[in-house]
Amino acid sequence: MAGTLVMIHGMMGGAWCWDNYKRYFEDKGYRCVTPVLRYHNINPRGKPDPRLGSTGLLDYAADLEGEIKKMDEPPVLVGHSMGGLLAQILGGRGLARALVLLK
Secondary structure (H helix, E strand, C coil), X not given: CCEEEEEEXXXXXXXXXXXXXXXXXXXXXXXXXXXXXCCCCCCCCCCCCHHHHHCCHHHXXXXXXXXXXXXXXXXXXXXXXXXXXXXXXXXXXXXXXXXXXXX
16 A cells, blocks of 8 residues: 555545545555545535634644544645645644644
8 A cells, every 4th residue: 555645635525535545545545534624524515614713723733633642654735725734733742743834
């Protein structure tokens, strides 16, 4: 296996943002993890969860850190938009083998 990719979506996104990437990289032998950030598990066309207004970056980072620490080895973090910022925070904490940051 090529390793693990943790794909972190941006604000108002979800795991669905990574569907095409996930298929592609799984076909190449990667294990792909696409977590849904806290309060983002909604219909993309639906009304945002009001708790988003009181949830900060460090809350999301703590959630993701907990999941990453359960893994056997540091993953490659792939982040889009706010997910890219989260990937940088987690990378700065030594929790990543590498970072891929998408605009």
